[in-house]
Amino acid sequence: MLVKINNLSYIYNPNTPFEKKALDNINLQIDEGDFIGLIGHTGSGKSTLVQHLNGIMKSTSGSIIVDGINIYDKDANLREIRQKVGLVFQYPEHQLFEETVYKDIAFGPKNLGLKDEELKQRVKSSMELVGLDYDTLKDRSPFELSGGQKRRVAIAGVIAMKPKLLILDEPTAGLDPSGRDEILDEIRKLYLKEGITIILVSHSMEDVAKLSNRILVMHEGKIIINDETREVFKKASELEEIGLGIPQITSFMREFKSKGNDVRDDILTVEEAKEEILKYLRRNKNA
Amino acid sequence: MLRDITIGQYFPGDTIIHKLDPRVKIIIIGLFIASLFFINSFYPYILILLFIGIVIKIAKLPIKFILKGLKPLYFIILITLFINIFMTKGEVLFTIGPLTVTKEGISMAVFMALRLVFLITGTSLLTLTTSPIALTDGIEKLLSPFKIIGLPAHELAMMMTIALRFIPTLLEETDKIMKAQMARGADFESGNILNRAKNLVPLLVPLFINAFRRADELATAMEARCYRGGDNRTRLNELKLKNYDIAILLSQIAFFGFIISTRYI
Amino acid sequence: MFYGNKKDGVQNMDDIMIKTDKVTYEYKSNIDDSVQTAVKDLSIEVKKGEFLVILGHNGSGKSTLAKMMNGLLLPTRGEVYVSGMNTKDEDKIWDIRSKAGMVFQNPDNQIVATIVEEDVAFGPENLGVPPKEIRKRVDEALSTVEMLEYKHHAPYLLSGGQKQRVAIAGILSMNPECIIFDEPTAMLDPNGRKEVMGTIKKLNKDEGKTIVLITHYMDEAVKADRILVMSDGEIALEGTPKEIFRQVEKVKELGLDVPQVTELAYELRKEGIDIRNDVLSIEELVDLLC
Numbered sequence: 096m097l098v099k100i101n102n103l104s105y106i107y108n109p110n111t112p113f114e115k116k117a118l119d120n121i122n123l124q125i126d127e128g129d130f131i132g133l134i135g136h137t138g139s140g141k142s143t144l145v146q147h148l149n150g151i152m153k154s155t156s157g158s159i160i161v162d163g164i165n166i167y168d169k170d171a172n173l174r175e176i177r178q179k180v181g182l183v184f185q186y187p188e189h190q191l192f193e194e195t196v197y198k199d200i201a202f203g204p205k206n207l208g209l210k211d212e213e214l215k216q217r218v219k220s221s222m223e224l225v226g227l228d229y230d231t232l233k234d235r236s237p238f239e240l241s242g243g244q245k246r247r248v249a250i251a252g253v254i255a256m257k258p259k260l261l262i263l264d265e266p267t268a269g270l271d272p273s274g275r276d277e278i279l280d281e282i283r284k285l286y287l288k289e290g291i292t293i294i295l296v297s298h299s300m301e302d303v304a305k306l307s308n309r310i311l312v313m314h315e316g317k318i319i320i321n322d323e324t325r326e327v328f329k330k331a332s333e334l335e336e337i338g339l340g341i342p343q344i345t346s347f348m349r350e351f352k353s354k355g356n357d358v359r360d361d362i363l364t365v366e367e368a369k370e371e372i373l374k375y376l377r378r379n380k381n382a
Numbered sequence: 383m384l385r386d387i388t389i390g391q392y393f394p395g396d397t398i399i400h401k402l403d404p405r406v407k408i409i410i411i412g413l414f415i416a417s418l419f420f421i422n423s424f425y426p427y428i429l430i431l432l433f434i435g436i437v438i439k440i441a442k443l444p445i446k447f448i449l450k451g452l453k454p455l456y457f458i459i460l461i462t463l464f465i466n467i468f469m470t471k472g473e474v475l476f477t478i479g480p481l482t483v484t485k486e487g488i489s490m491a492v493f494m495a496l497r498l499v500f501l502i503t504g505t506s507l508l509t510l511t512t513s514p515i516a517l518t519d520g521i522e523k524l525l526s527p528f529k530i531i532g533l534p535a536h537e538l539a540m541m542m543t544i545a546l547r548f549i550p551t552l553l554e555e556t557d558k559i560m561k562a563q564m565a566r567g568a569d570f571e572s573g574n575i576l577n578r579a580k581n582l583v584p585l586l587v588p589l590f591i592n593a594f595r596r597a598d599e600l601a602t603a604m605e606a607r608c609y610r611g612g613d614n615r616t617r618l619n620e621l622k623l624k625n626y627d628i629a630i631l632l633s634q635i636a637f638f639g640f641i642i643s644t645r646y647i
Numbered sequence: 648m649f650y651g652n653k654k655d656g657v658q659n660m661d662d663i664m665i666k667t668d669k670v671t672y673e674y675k676s677n678i679d680d681s682v683q684t685a686v687k688d689l690s691i692e693v694k695k696g697e698f699l700v701i702l703g704h705n706g707s708g709k710s711t712l713a714k715m716m717n718g719l720l721l722p723t724r725g726e727v728y729v730s731g732m733n734t735k736d737e738d739k740i741w742d743i744r745s746k747a748g749m750v751f752q753n754p755d756n757q758i759v760a761t762i763v764e765e766d767v768a769f770g771p772e773n774l775g776v777p778p779k780e781i782r783k784r785v786d787e788a789l790s791t792v793e794m795l796e797y798k799h800h801a802p803y804l805l806s807g808g809q810k811q812r813v814a815i816a817g818i819l820s821m822n823p824e825c826i827i828f829d830e831p832t833a834m835l836d837p838n839g840r841k842e843v844m845g846t847i848k849k850l851n852k853d854e855g856k857t858i859v860l861i862t863h864y865m866d867e868a869v870k871a872d873r874i875l876v877m878s879d880g881e882i883a884l885e886g887t888p889k890e891i892f893r894q895v896e897k898v899k900e901l902g903l904d905v906p907q908v909t910e911l912a913y914e915l916r917k918e919g920i921d922i923r924n925d926v927l928s929i930e931e932l933v934d935l936l937c
C-alpha cells in the first residue's frame with residue numbers, strides 16, 4: 096500500500112457565500128504497481144485531489160498516508176513527500192526556467208541535496224527514460240526545443256527525483272497524435288521498466304483504456320467509480336449520464352452486441368476488437 | 383494574500399454614483415486629492431469625512447469592503463504615525479530612550495495618518511464605483527486634448543485595459559508555477575531575504591517568458607481583428623455628458639473650492 | 648462588392664473565397680540562422696460556403712498557411728487572394744482581415760477586454776462602425792454563439808469553451824464571410840470541444856460562413872466537406888473525409904489518427920473479410936457487419 100486517503104475533504108472559501116466543496120469525503124487506496132487512470136470533467140476535483148497527494152494543497156479535513164508517513168504530521172518532511180510523489184502539471188513546459196536542459200532537470204534532485212556524479216547520473220538516466228539524447232541536448236537551452244521535447248524535459252525534471260508515485264496531469268494536452276503516442280509510450284515504459292506507480296489524469300478515454308489497469312471517475316468532488324478498467328467501460332450508461340464517454344471501439348462493440356450478436360462487450364482496443372470480431376465471424380461461418 | 387487587495391476592484395451597482403460619467407468622477411477625485419494637500423487644520427477633515435460618508439451611503443458600498451481595502455496599507459500608515467510622532471520638534475511630553483514624543487508630534491502624526499487614510503479611501507471610492515472600462519475610457523477622453531503635444535492617450539488607455547484583463551490570468555499562472563516548482567522541491571517560504579530572492583528565480587523566469595508569449599499571441603490576435611491604434615476608432619458605449627453630470631461636477635467644484643479656501647481664511 | 652481586378656487571373660471569382668497561388672513561406676531559424684521553409688509552392692482554393700479542414704502534425708506548415716490567409720503573414724513567394732484581393736495590397740489589408748476572420752488556439756490570449764460584450768465590440772470598433780450598429784452586431788454575434796446571457800461577465804471567469812465562443816463572437820461581429828480557425832479546440836476539455844465544434848458547424852450550415860478549420864483531431868475532420876492533409880509544407884492528401892481516412896496506413900504515416908472504427912474495418916479487410924474500407928461511424932460498421 097503506497098497511499099491511503101481517509102475521509103479527505105477540501106472546501107474552497109469556507110463560511111462564505113462562495114463556499115464550494117472541491118473534494119467531498121474521499122477514501123482511496125493506491126497500491127504499489129497500480130496504473131490508475133483518473134477521469135472526470137473540468138471542475139470535478141481531479142486536479143485538486145492530485146495536488147493533495149504531495150502536500151501542495153492542504154485538506155480541510157481527513158488524512159493522507161504516503162509510504163507510511165502521515166503527511167499532515169507536524170514532523171512530516173514535505174520535501175521527502177514531494178520526492179516520493181512526483182507531480183507533473185498540465186503544460187509542464189511552461190515552468191522551465193534554466194539556461195540549459197541539464198540545469199533544469201537537475202533542479203529537483205539538487206533540491207534533494209544530490210551533487211556531482213550522482214546528480215549527473217540522475218539527469219542522464221531521466222533524459223534517457225523520456226527519450227531525449229543526453230549528449231546532444233544537455234547543453235541546449237530548453238526554450239529552443241520543439242513543443243514535444245520541452246514537455247519531455249519538464250517530465251524528466253520530475254522523474255529525476257525518483258518518485259515512487261508519478262502523477263501526470265493531462266500530459267498529452269495540446270500535442271498532435273504522434274507527439275501524444277510518443278509521450279504515452281514513454282509513460283508505459285516508465286511503468287513497466289522502472290516499476291513506478293502511475294496516476295494518469297486524462298480526458299481521453301482512448302488513452303486511459305489503452306494504458307491503465309484501474310480507473311477512478313470523479314464527479315462533483317466525489318469518487319463515483321473505482322474499478323478495474325475493463326469493468327468501468329461496461330458502465331457506459333453511468334459514464335454518459337455525467338457526460339463522459341467510452342472509447343469509440345468499446346461503444347461499437349456494445350452497439351454490435353445489442354443487435355443480437357454474441358460478442359464480448361468489454362473491449363478496450365482496436366486489436367482486441369479485431370480478434371473478437373474475427374472469432375465471431377468464423378464461428379458463424381462454421382455454424 | 384494577493385486576492386485581499388481591494389484597491390482597483392470594482393463593486394458593481396446601479397446607483398447614480400455608479401452611473402455618473404467617469405470623467406466627472408475622475409475630476410472630482412482629483413479635486414478631492416488636491417484639497418487633502420491644501421488642508422492644514424483638522425476642521426476641514428469633517429467635510430472630507432462627510433463627503434466620503436455620503437458617497438458610501440448613496441453608492442451602497444459596504445463599509446467592511448472599504449476597511450478591507452485599507453488592510454494592506456496598515457504598515458505604511460503605522461510608519462507614517464511612527465515617523466511623525468518621533469520626528470516632530472515641539473513641546474516635549476515624555477521620552478522613551480533616545481526618542482522624544484512631543485505634543486505637536488502626536489497632532490502631526492494623527493493629521494498625516496488621517497490624510498493617508500482619506501487619500502486611499504477617496505481613490506478606492508472611484509475604482510469601487512467605476513468599472514475598469516469606464517475608468518480607462520474616462521482617462522482616455524480626459525487625456526485626449528494632450529494628444530497635440532504627443533501624449534499617447536489612446537495607447538495608455540489600451541495598455542491599462544489589457545493590464546486589467548490579464549491580472550487574474552497572471553495571478554492564476556503564478557499560483558500554478560509556484561506549485562509546480564514546489565513539487566520539485568523549491569522553497570519559497572524560508573531562508574533570509576537574499577536566499578528568498580534567489581529562490582524566486584524559478585518562479586519569475588517562467589512567468590516572464592509566458593507573459594511575453596501571451597503578449598505576442600495577443601498582438602497577433604488584435605491585428606487579426608483589425609486593430610490599428612486609436613484613429614478612426616468608434617466605441618460601443620460612447621461617453622456623453624448629461625445635465626446631471628454637469629450639475630454634480632459644478633457643485634463639487636464649489637465644495638472642494640471651499641475646502642481649499644479654508645487654508646487661506 | 649469584390650475588389651479584384653482582371654490581372655489576378657482568378658476565374659469564377661464569385662465562387663472562390665480564398666486562393667493561394669504557388670505560395671512559399673520561408674523564415675530564419677532562431678537557433679542557427681538557417682533558412683527554413685514552412686510552406687512550399689502551395690496552390691489551393693477555398694470555395695465560398697465550404698467547410699474545409701486542414702490536417703497535419705505540428706510543424707507541417709498548417710498554421711503558417713492559415714496566417715497567410717488573412718495577411719497576418721505575407722508569402723515569401725507567390726500570391727494569396729481573399730475574395731479576389733491580394734493580401735500584399737496594403738490598402739486592402741483591413742478589408743481582407745474583416746472578410747476572413749481568424750480564431751486562435753489559446754482562448755486566454757485573444758480576449759482583449761475585461762467584459763464580454765466590450766471584447767466582442769473590439770473588432771467593429773477598430774473598423775469604425777457607428778455605436779448603434781456595433782450594439783446590434785454584438786448582440787447578434789453573442790446570440791449566435793449562445794453567450795448572450797454572459798455579455799456583462801468577466802471573461803476570466805468563463806470556461807475554456809465559453810471563452811472560445813466569445814472569441815468567435817468577436818470575429819462574427821466584424822461580419823466576415825469566412826472564418827479561419829487555428830486549432831481552436833487544442834486547449835479545451837471534451838465538453839469545450841463539443842461546444843466549439845457545434846458552434847463552428849452552425850456557422851457553416853445556418854449562417855453560410857466559409858470555414859477553414861485547422862486541427863489535428865481526426866474526429867473534427869470527419870464532418871468536413873473536404874480535407875487537406877499537410878506535411879512538410881506541402882499537400883500530402885486531398886479529398887472528402889471518406890477518401891482520406893480509407894488510406895489508413897498513409898494517414899498514420901503522416902502522424903495522424905484515423906477513427907477507431909475505420910481502423911477496425913481496415914484491419915478486418917486485411918484479414919480477408921469483405922468489407923468497405925471507407926467506414927467512418929459506429930452505425931455504418933454495425934450495419935456492414937450485421
